[in-house]
Amino acid sequence: MPRRVGDGRPYRGRMPYFDAASAAPLHPVARQALLASLDEGWADPARLYREGRRARLLLDAAREAAAEAVGCRPDELVFTPSGTRAVHAGISGALAGRRRVGTGLVVSAVEHSSVLHAAERHAAAGGAVTEVPVGRSGAVDPEGFATALDAGTALACLQSANHEVGTEQPVAEVAEACRAAGVPLLVDAAQSLGWGPVEGDWSLLAASAHKWGGPAGVGLLAVRKGVRFAPQGPADERESGRAPGFENLPAIVAAAASLRAVRAEAAAESARLRGLVDRIRARVPELVPDVEVVGDPVARLPHLVTFSCLYVDGETLLHELDREGFSVSSGSSCTSSTLTPSHVLRAMGVLSEGNVRVSLPAGTPAEDVDRFLDVLPGVVAGVRERLGAPATPAAAPAAGSGSLVVDALGRRCPIPVIELAKVIGDVPVGGTVTVLADDAAARLDIPAWCEMRGQEYVGEEPSERGGVAYVVRRVA
Amino acid sequence: MPRRVGDGRPYRGRMPYFDAASAAPLHPVARQALLASLDEGWADPARLYREGRRARLLLDAAREAAAEAVGCRPDELVFTPSGTRAVHAGISGALAGRRRVGTGLVVSAVEHSSVLHAAERHAAAGGAVTEVPVGRSGAVDPEGFATALDAGTALACLQSANHEVGTEQPVAEVAEACRAAGVPLLVDAAQSLGWGPVEGDWSLLAASAHKWGGPAGVGLLAVRKGVRFAPQGPADERESGRAPGFENLPAIVAAAASLRAVRAEAAAESARLRGLVDRIRARVPELVPDVEVVGDPVARLPHLVTFSCLYVDGETLLHELDREGFSVSSGSSCTSSTLTPSHVLRAMGVLSEGNVRVSLPAGTPAEDVDRFLDVLPGVVAGVRERLGAPATPAAAPAAGSGSLVVDALGRRCPIPVIELAKVIGDVPVGGTVTVLADDAAARLDIPAWCEMRGQEYVGEEPSERGGVAYVVRRVA
Numbered sequence: 001m002p003r004r005v006g007d008g009r010p011y012r013g014r015m016p017y018f019d020a021a022s023a024a025p026l027h028p029v030a031r032q033a034l035l036a037s038l039d040e041g042w043a044d045p046a047r048l049y050r051e052g053r054r055a056r057l058l059l060d061a062a063r064e065a066a067a068e069a070v071g072c073r074p075d076e077l078v079f080t081p082s083g084t085r086a087v088h089a090g091i092s093g094a095l096a097g098r099r100r101v102g103t104g105l106v107v108s109a110v111e112h113s114s115v116l117h118a119a120e121r122h123a124a125a126g127g128a129v130t131e132v133p134v135g136r137s138g139a140v141d142p143e144g145f146a147t148a149l150d151a152g153t154a155l156a157c158l159q160s161a162n163h164e165v166g167t168e169q170p171v172a173e174v175a176e177a178c179r180a181a182g183v184p185l186l187v188d189a190a191q192s193l194g195w196g197p198v199e200g201d202w203s204l205l206a207a208s209a210h211k212w213g214g215p216a217g218v219g220l221l222a223v224r225k226g227v228r229f230a231p232q233g234p235a236d237e238r239e240s241g242r243a244p245g246f247e248n249l250p251a252i253v254a255a256a257a258s259l260r261a262v263r264a265e266a267a268a269e270s271a272r273l274r275g276l277v278d279r280i281r282a283r284v285p286e287l288v289p290d291v292e293v294v295g296d297p298v299a300r301l302p303h304l305v306t307f308s309c310l311y312v313d314g315e316t317l318l319h320e321l322d323r324e325g326f327s328v329s330s331g332s333s334c335t336s337s338t339l340t341p342s343h344v345l346r347a348m349g350v351l352s353e354g355n356v357r358v359s360l361p362a363g364t365p366a367e368d369v370d371r372f373l374d375v376l377p378g379v380v381a382g383v384r385e386r387l388g389a390p391a392t393p394a395a396a397p398a399a400g401s402g403s404l405v406v407d408a409l410g411r412r413c414p415i416p417v418i419e420l421a422k423v424i425g426d427v428p429v430g431g432t433v434t435v436l437a438d439d440a441a442a443r444l445d446i447p448a449w450c451e452m453r454g455q456e457y458v459g460e461e462p463s464e465r466g467g468v469a470y471v472v473r474r475v476a
Numbered sequence: 477m478p479r480r481v482g483d484g485r486p487y488r489g490r491m492p493y494f495d496a497a498s499a500a501p502l503h504p505v506a507r508q509a510l511l512a513s514l515d516e517g518w519a520d521p522a523r524l525y526r527e528g529r530r531a532r533l534l535l536d537a538a539r540e541a542a543a544e545a546v547g548c549r550p551d552e553l554v555f556t557p558s559g560t561r562a563v564h565a566g567i568s569g570a571l572a573g574r575r576r577v578g579t580g581l582v583v584s585a586v587e588h589s590s591v592l593h594a595a596e597r598h599a600a601a602g603g604a605v606t607e608v609p610v611g612r613s614g615a616v617d618p619e620g621f622a623t624a625l626d627a628g629t630a631l632a633c634l635q636s637a638n639h640e641v642g643t644e645q646p647v648a649e650v651a652e653a654c655r656a657a658g659v660p661l662l663v664d665a666a667q668s669l670g671w672g673p674v675e676g677d678w679s680l681l682a683a684s685a686h687k688w689g690g691p692a693g694v695g696l697l698a699v700r701k702g703v704r705f706a707p708q709g710p711a712d713e714r715e716s717g718r719a720p721g722f723e724n725l726p727a728i729v730a731a732a733a734s735l736r737a738v739r740a741e742a743a744a745e746s747a748r749l750r751g752l753v754d755r756i757r758a759r760v761p762e763l764v765p766d767v768e769v770v771g772d773p774v775a776r777l778p779h780l781v782t783f784s785c786l787y788v789d790g791e792t793l794l795h796e797l798d799r800e801g802f803s804v805s806s807g808s809s810c811t812s813s814t815l816t817p818s819h820v821l822r823a824m825g826v827l828s829e830g831n832v833r834v835s836l837p838a839g840t841p842a843e844d845v846d847r848f849l850d851v852l853p854g855v856v857a858g859v860r861e862r863l864g865a866p867a868t869p870a871a872a873p874a875a876g877s878g879s880l881v882v883d884a885l886g887r888r889c890p891i892p893v894i895e896l897a898k899v900i901g902d903v904p905v906g907g908t909v910t911v912l913a914d915d916a917a918a919r920l921d922i923p924a925w926c927e928m929r930g931q932e933y934v935g936e937e938p939s940e941r942g943g944v945a946y947v948v949r950r951v952a
Contacts, residue, residue: 017527022520023722031514038507042692044498048794049803051493081557081693082721088710114720117710210722216518217557217693217724233709234564234593244590245558246499246686248693251727318524327525 015325016368020211021163021191021304021359022329027213030258034215034250041249046238055249062256069259070205071197072222078239079220079252083190083208084114086219089231089242090186090204091118094155095127097228098184102152103127108140108159108169109347112188115157116343128152137296138167138348146177153183160192164331164344164357165295166304168192172200184227191301194262194362195270203227209255212262213362217248218255262362269362270302276360276369277305287377292452294350304359306331308345309380310449311389311418312354320379321356326372331355332413332441340440341413351448352441353414354380387414390421402431409467413441417449420472424455427474432458438467446470491801492844496687497639497667497780497835498805503689506734510691510726517725522713531725538732545735546681547673548698554715555696555728559666559684560590562695565707565718566662566680567594570631571603573704574660578628579603584616584635584645585823588664591633592819604628613772614643614824622653629659636668640807640820640833641771642780644668648676660703667777670738670838671746679703685731688738689838693724694731738838745838746778752836752845753781763853768928770826780835782807784821785856786925787865787894788830796855797832802848807831808889808917816916817889827924828917829890830856863890866897878907885943889917893925896948900931905950908934914943922946 017025041058043051060074067074080086095105107119109131123129130148132140140158149156156178161168171187178185184203192198194212198205204227209218221242223229229242236244262269277300285291290310309317314332321328331342332355341352358372404427408416416437424433435446443460450457450472458471493501517534519527536550543550556562571581583595585607599605606624608616616634625632632654637644647663654661660679668674670688674681680703685694697718699705705718712720738745753776761767766786785793790808797804807818808831817828834848880903884892892913900909911922919936926933926948934947 015526017519019520019523019525019527022523023518026514026518034514035511038502038510038691042499042502042686043493043803044495047495047498047803047805048791049495049798050491051495051803081561081724084712084721085557088720092709114710114712117712117720121710208722210518215514215724215726216722217727219721233568234590234597236560236590236593244564244593245560245695246684246692248557248691248724248727250691251693251724315524322525327519327523327527329523 015327016364016372017327018358018360018364018372019327019329020361021357023210023216024213024361026215027258027261029261030214030254033257034254037250037253041253045247045249058253059247059249062252065256065260066220067222069197069263070193070207070220070222072205072224076224077220077222078242079218079247079255080239080243081217081219081245081248083206083211083219085243086206086208086221087112087114087188088118090206090221090223091115091122091155091157092232093223093229093242094184094186094204094227095122096230096232098154101154104130104150104153106130106132106145106148106153106156106183108132108134108145108157110134110138110162110344111157111159112163112190115159115188134347136348136350138162138165138294138344139169139296139299140174142170142173142177145174146181149178149181149183153181155186156183157186157188159188159190160198161301162295162344163191164342165306165348166301167296168299168301171198171202175200175202178203191304194259195266195302196263209251209258212259214255214258215251217251265362273360273362273364274302276364276366277303279369280305280358280373283373284376287373288380290452292351292448294345294348303361304357306355306357308351309354309356310351310452311387311414311421312380312383313387313412313414314353314355316383317354317356317379320383321375324375324379326375329357331357341444346444349444349447351445351452353417353445387418389418402427403434404431405434405436407465408435408437408439408442409465410438412439413445416442417445420446420449424472424474429474429476431474433472433474435470435472436463436465436467437470442470443468446472491803492840492848493803494834494836494840494848495803495805496837497833499686499692500689500837502691503734503737505737506690506730509733510730513726513729517729521723521725534729535723535725538728541732541736542696543698545673545739546669546683546696546698548681548700552700553696553698554718555694555723555731556715556719557693557695557721557724559682559687559695561719562682562684562697563588563590563664564594566682566697566699567591567598567631567633568708569699569705569718570660570662570680570703571598572706572708574630577630580606580626580629582606582608582621582624582629582632582659584608584610584621584633586610586614586638586820587633587635588639588666591635591664610823612824612826614638614641614770614820615645615772615775616650618646618649618653621650622657625654625657625659629657631662632659633662633664635664635666636674637777638771638820639667640818641782641824642777643772644775644777647674647678651676651678654679667780670735671742671778672739685727685734688735690731690734691727693727741838749836749838749840750778752840752842753779755845756781756834756849759849760852763849764856766928768827768924770821770824779837780833782831782833784827785830785832786827786928787863787890787897788856788859789863789888789890790829790831792859793830793832793855796859797851800851800855802851805833807833817920822920825920825924827921827928829893829921863894865894878903879910880907881910881912883941884911884913884915884918885941886914888915889921892918893921896922896925900948900950903950905952907950909948909950911946911948912939912941912943913946918946919944922948
């Protein structure tokens with residue numbers, strides 16, 4: 001029997017939580033270890049009296065367990081207050097350790113924001129940052145990554161698997177290229193560490209406990225012996241000087257115990273969830289028209305799938321799914337406070353509107369997935385109806401030439417694409433539709449619509465009336 | 477009835493823990509709140525689905541409760557992963573926010589290491605750091621502090637009360653001087669916040685939950701509206717950009733709940749503990765010869781007292797007290813890995829050898845203190861006997877002049893002082909003893925011994941045989 005997720009209540013009446021990639025519900029082992037170590041692990045592990053010695057024993061044991069799961073030596077691993085802090089400390093320390101080599105930092109374009117924000121910070125301080133592009137599946141090309149490394153590269157960063165679309169990166173091959181170039185590779189393993197160790201000869205690794213069912217407040221940073229590393233920020237005697245501040249010990253104990261526990265279940269549970277995700281990947285395009293399932297269908301995280309629905313705004317879609325009891329996330333611009341679509345979807349060049357990420361916590365019952373597939377088509381159809389989306393593909397093509405201009409200035413995603421879809425049938429094959437839009441998502445979604453619809457995306461040009469003019473030629 | 481500390485077992489057989497200033501045992505309310513919010517508060521508070529909304533409500537409520545206890549607006553307060561991180565973020569953000577004013581940072585000489593390490597970091601980056609000295613009680617002089625402020629001062633830092641000797645600082649007066657000079661004042665309130673809000677017109681405040689019986693993993697940083705503040709490090713959308721990384725929510729909830737709980741008990745409990753500490757302050761010098769009780773006897777934390785015992789090494793003393801069941805800490809060099817005595821005792825100019833800090837957790841029963849007073853004299857006498865310390869003050873003075881040289885090179889604290897005490901009776905009044913020593917503690921402890929014994933400390937001079945020659949003239 002798979003264990004129950006969430007609050008442990010039985011299935012009837014329980015609400016399916018499908019956002020494990022943001023934060024997984026606390027694993028029962030984490031809860032148990034946390035409780036046990038509240039009594040034994042509250043004292044300062046640096047002290048020599050009995051309470052301190054007990055705390056030190058717990059800390060040492062947690063470090064050994066975590067190191068074993070990571071595949072490193074205990075003295076190579078420190079606990080940080082979060083995955084984000086592990087990434088920040090890892091990048092700044094590795095860059096400073098190789099300052100004499102140069103300031104080059106190479107990252108993939110689809111890294112987690114913690115990596116990209118650290119890169120922005122490095123660039124603002126005068127460092128040289130190179131972003132390696134990804135293909136339409138979200139993966140970097142190892143040869144392309146290798147090309148970005150040069151004599152001035154101090155550090156390279158690559159995630160083990162993408163947090164938004166689930167695509168696994170070719171870490172082992174990139175690590176080999178980095179070794180050949182003499183560049184340390186930092187792997188952000190936040191999304192994958194619960195499923196297994198990261199293959200390949202990496203130099204630094206960061207992860208986050210609440211992604212595998214551990215508690216919040218614990219990240220980990222491994223730095224292989226021999227990697228030049230100079231911790232930044234004020235000195236501190238704790239955690240080898242790499243993570244200042246009093247150790248969050250009960251949470252660290254819970255993090256290590258739950259990592260061990262999820263690893264013991266990983267082989268069986270990943271196979272089971274992989275099957276559920278395959279079902280979603282296959283059924284969603286059959287059940288919902290005008291959908292693009294994104295990310296690599298095979299080389300991917302077992303529990304995560306992302307798709308985008310044309311003519312739907314993400315915020316309403318999430319709201320309606322929440323009303324139906326499903327907690328999912330979205331990379332659509334319409335649901336974020338930044339008004340720009342997810343940088344991951346943008347880098348992949350795929351549709352961002354109506355984007356839904358489903359990430360199943362360990363133990364998700366198959367019935368939850370079936371119910372999601374039952375509910376989704378009606379929810380999407382309802383949102384489309386309210387937005388006045390075109391129900392069918394554009395009308396049969398007419399001969400001749402001509403052009404139309406659609407003014408969607410001031411209109412938010414998905415309206416510009418809806419307006420385009422409505423009029424494409426009004427121009428003859430060979431004719432063009434020009435969409436004027438100032439919503440950032442249009443730059444991504446209009447070309448993605450053309451790809452999905454078999455129309456030709458001509459390009460963008462400045463618009464005299466503000467925003468950007470996106471030109472589409474009807475070819476089908 | 478005061479609540480029981482530690483594991484909640486009854487008094488018989490329970491081991492008294494007297495190091496609350498390092499980490500207080502978890503308050504029952506913290507434990508209860510932590511457990512409750514493990515179920516409700518594991519999701520991402522930035523998400524809009526129900527689990528996220530629940531987490532957001534908990535976070536907002538915790539922020540309001542903490543802000544009320546601090547005496548600031550909720551939007552002025554963020555949660556950090558530790559008190560150390562709150563101090564680091566507060567200092568770096570405030571310095572950067574006032575970069576145009578200058579690089580001056582003024583700190584007291586007895587701040588917590590987190591403040592002093594941030595100051596070292598600032599100095600290493602080219603900043604100007606001024607340390608304000610303290611008197612023999614450990615307090616700064618407000619006028620002296622004011623003198624250190626100038627037109628290029630970007631930030632001043634002063635603790636609310638000292639973590640090693642308990643002395644309260646004149647925060648309100650210093651804050652007034654800072655206001656007059658237009659300089660923001662950051663108060664490290666780690667040791668006092670559980671006892672009450674910090675008086676005075678401070679600009680920034682940092683604290684640490686595990687000092688008041690909250691869990692590890694939570695600090696707080698308050699930055700008053702109007703204070704120029706520029707968070708350093710990579711950008712992050714959480715906690716107003718001032719504390720990157722996923723919020724440690726169950727621990728935050730527990731921290732806020734326990735702060736409220738300890739405050740409700742603070743008036744009664746501080747009066748009770750103050751009485752117990754007064755008993756220690758009065759009885760220890762009566763029970764143990766050659767002891768110096770340090771720190772202000774009145775303007776002090778209610779629960780903390782520190783004393784130093786001549787001719788005793790701190791490590792053995794702590795070990796023996798631990799064997800008797802008492803967990804205390806020490807600022808003696810002999811117990812730290814740095815081989816230097818506590819910077820606090822050094823700044824105060826008081827004895828560091830045989831140093832013991834007793835800090836009583838809330839709920840400490842009077843019997844524990846009585847038992848400590850029963851046990852201490854025998855423990856100190858035993859350590860002294862093993863070290864061959866002089867049992868009585870130096871023999872009656874002889875007339876005439878003369879001098880002696882004592883070679884204590886390579887000998888660790890407290891041996892140099894013991895050797896001095898052994899031979900002082902062998903020189904006549906007016907004669908000198910020169911102690912050759914290379915242990916860092918000697919620089920503090922030989923003058924302190926002279927002060928306690930009524931002998932004249934002449935000064936130090938370089939020694940041809942290595943180390944330092946400390947010259948003492950017999951006057952009594």
